[in-house]
Structures are given as structure tokens and as C-alpha cells.
Amino acid sequence: MRPKRFRDTTRIGPVHVASFYDRRGRDKHTAACTAPRCGFSAEYDSRAAAELAARTHTCNP
Known part of the structure; x- marks a missing residue:
């Protein structure tokens, strides 16, 4: 399996938002928190949804 090319x-704050193509060639978007011991990450179909998740994410590591 090839690695994802972001x-x-x-x-946005501690959250990274990136776009990539999945194995079927569809455009996907991800949001992942980089704070220690947070563990938040999610994939979305739209860039707006990923950015909204990044803006509203609060973590308590």
C-alpha cells in the first residue's frame, strides 16, 4: 500500500488540515491534532468540514 500524499x-492551532486522494481517486480531507496524547484525527469529504473540525476542536491531554 502506498503512503498518502498530503x-x-x-x-489551525494545534490541528493540521490536509487534502489527499484516496485509493479510488476521490478527493478527501483530514484533520489531525498534534498535541501530545490528544489522538484526534478524522477524514472528511469536504475541506470546509475538516477546517470546521479544526477550529472547534478542544483537547485536554
């Missing part, structure tokens, strides 16, 4: 990455 593009158009941005950072």
Missing part, C-alpha cells in the same frame, strides 16, 4: 496543508 497536499494543501494548513495549520
Whole structure:
């Protein structure tokens, strides 16, 4: 399996938002928190949803 190639990455607070193509060639978006011991990450179909999740994410590591 090939690793995901992320593009158009941005950072909103501790959360990174990036776009990538899945195995079927569909455009997907991910949001992942980089705070220690947080563990938040999710994939979305739209960039707006990923950015909204990044803006509203609160973590208590």
C-alpha cells in the first residue's frame, strides 16, 4: 500500500488540515491534532468540514 500524499496543508492551532486522494481517486480531507496524547484525527469529504473540525476542536491531554 502506498503512503498518502498530503497536499494543501494548513495549520489551525494545534490541528493540521490536509487534502489527499484516496485509493479510488476521490478527493478527501483530514484533520489531525498534534498535541501530545490528544489522538484526534478524522477524514472528511469536504475541506470546509475538516477546517470546521479544526477550529472547534478542544483537547485536554
